[in-house]
Amino acid sequence: xxxxxxxxxxxxxxxxxxxxxxxxxxxxxxxxxxxxxxxxxxxxxxxxxxxxxxxxxxxxxxxxxxxxxxxxxxxxxxxxxxxxxxxxxxxxxxxxxxxxxxxxxxxxxxxxxxxxxxxxxxxxxxxxxxxxxxxxxxxxxxxxxxxxxxxxxxxxxxxxxxxxxxxxxxxxxxxxxxxxxxxxxxxxxxxxxxxxxxxxxxxxxxxxxxxxxxxxxxxxxxxxxxxxxxxxxxxxxxxxxxxxxxxxxxxxxxxxxxxxxxxxxxxxxxxxxxxxxxxxxxxxxxxxxxxxxxxxxxxxxxxxxxxxxxxxxxxxx
Numbered sequence: 001x002x003x004x005x006x007x008x009x010x011x012x013x014x015x016x017x018x019x020x021x022x023x024x025x026x027x028x029x030x031x032x033x034x035x036x037x038x039x040x041x042x043x044x045x046x047x048x049x050x051x052x053x054x055x056x057x058x059x060x061x062x063x064x065x066x067x068x069x070x071x072x073x074x075x076x077x078x079x080x081x082x083x084x085x086x087x088x089x090x091x092x093x094x095x096x097x098x099x100x101x102x103x104x105x106x107x108x109x110x111x112x113x114x115x116x117x118x119x120x121x122x123x124x125x126x127x128x129x130x131x132x133x134x135x136x137x138x139x140x141x142x143x144x145x146x147x148x149x150x151x152x153x154x155x156x157x158x159x160x161x162x163x164x165x166x167x168x169x170x171x172x173x174x175x176x177x178x179x180x181x182x183x184x185x186x187x188x189x190x191x192x193x194x195x196x197x198x199x200x201x202x203x204x205x206x207x208x209x210x211x212x213x214x215x216x217x218x219x220x221x222x223x224x225x226x227x228x229x230x231x232x233x234x235x236x237x238x239x240x241x242x243x244x245x246x247x248x249x250x251x252x253x254x255x256x257x258x259x260x261x262x263x264x265x266x267x268x269x270x271x272x273x274x275x276x277x278x279x280x281x282x283x284x285x286x287x288x289x290x291x292x293x294x295x296x297x298x299x300x301x302x303x304x305x306x307x308x309x310x311x312x313x314x315x316x317x
Contacts, residue, residue, distance in 0.1 A: 045090040045101075050083030052095060057084070063149040067157060076121055087117055087148070111141035118142040129201030136201070145199075163192045167199075177248030182255070184248060196246070214239045218246070229306025231313050235266070236305045259296035267297075 054061055064070055071077045078086035085091055085103075093101035106114050115130060122142070130136055135144075145166050151157035160166045164186060168175035178187050185191045193199070196217060198209045205213065210220045218240040219226040225236065235242040243262060244254045251258050257265070260277040268276075272291065275281070281289040291297075298304055301315045309317045 046092040053084040114141035133201030180248040182249045231307040
């Protein structure tokens with residue numbers, strides 16, 4: 001009897017304990033959250049205006065004043081909206097306690113969040129295809145190339161004086177080709193990287209600005225090479241970069257190799273006798289070939305991109 005009563009008492013006690021709800025977890029201090037996540041804790045805050053921000057951050061105005069972001073006449077500029085708080089978030093609580101309620105610091109945010117902040121205004125035109133682009137998926141952000149408060153270029157607020165200087169931080173091998181003897185006019189300032197590429201995103205290959213292929217881009221400036229031709233030269237159809245290096249080369253006309261070596265990469269033992277035009281047959285050799293003179297193969301095959309002449313099957317006219 002005593003044992004049965006003891007078992008019943010224990011079961012009743014365990015049931016009471018199970019029925020009691022678990023105590024709610026202690027809520028985290030909002031100040032702690034704000035310190036852990038830059039810009040957190042902005043809920044319930046209000047805008048205080050740019051003048052209030054400049055009471056402490058006057059140094060930031062030096063690079064910001066006079067820039068495109070500081071044009072009051074432009075309704076899409078930050079200063080025409082909430083000023084500093086357009087990008088850094090409302091700062092009423094930050095004014096009262098800067099340590100507990102920091103504003104959004106873009107340099108401490110993930111790249112996607114930085115770009116999302118800029119995209120609140122820059123979401124049209126060249127910037128429309130940024131999401132998912134090659135630069136976006138490689139964890140770059142707008143501030144990788146641009147600076148709001150400390151830019152050095154005359155346009156586009158770049159971190160360097162020129163586009164080429166910005167691009168060379170990643171694309172060293174491409175920018176180095178600009179110093180070769182046969183180069184694009186980028187070195188003289190006649191073209192820029194963005195003349196051919198839309199660095200913010202594109203629907204084609206290589207972030208090209210025009211067309212769906214490299215050949216379409218090149219022929220937008222070189223229409224005489226476009227065709228269609230009655231007699232096509234296969235490399236022209238496959239793409240200009242089969243024979244040319246668009247960023248620069250040490251050869252004439254930015255060719256990837258000197259003729260006749262360039263031509264012999266495809267034309268080996270065809271039509272002409274099976275002759276490899278090596279050092280013994282080129283230029284000032286003892287017995288130079290009569291076919292390798294002046295512009296080499298192109299001396300005769302002048303319509304190298306294609307011909308519309310009825311007798312142009314060999315691309316000679």
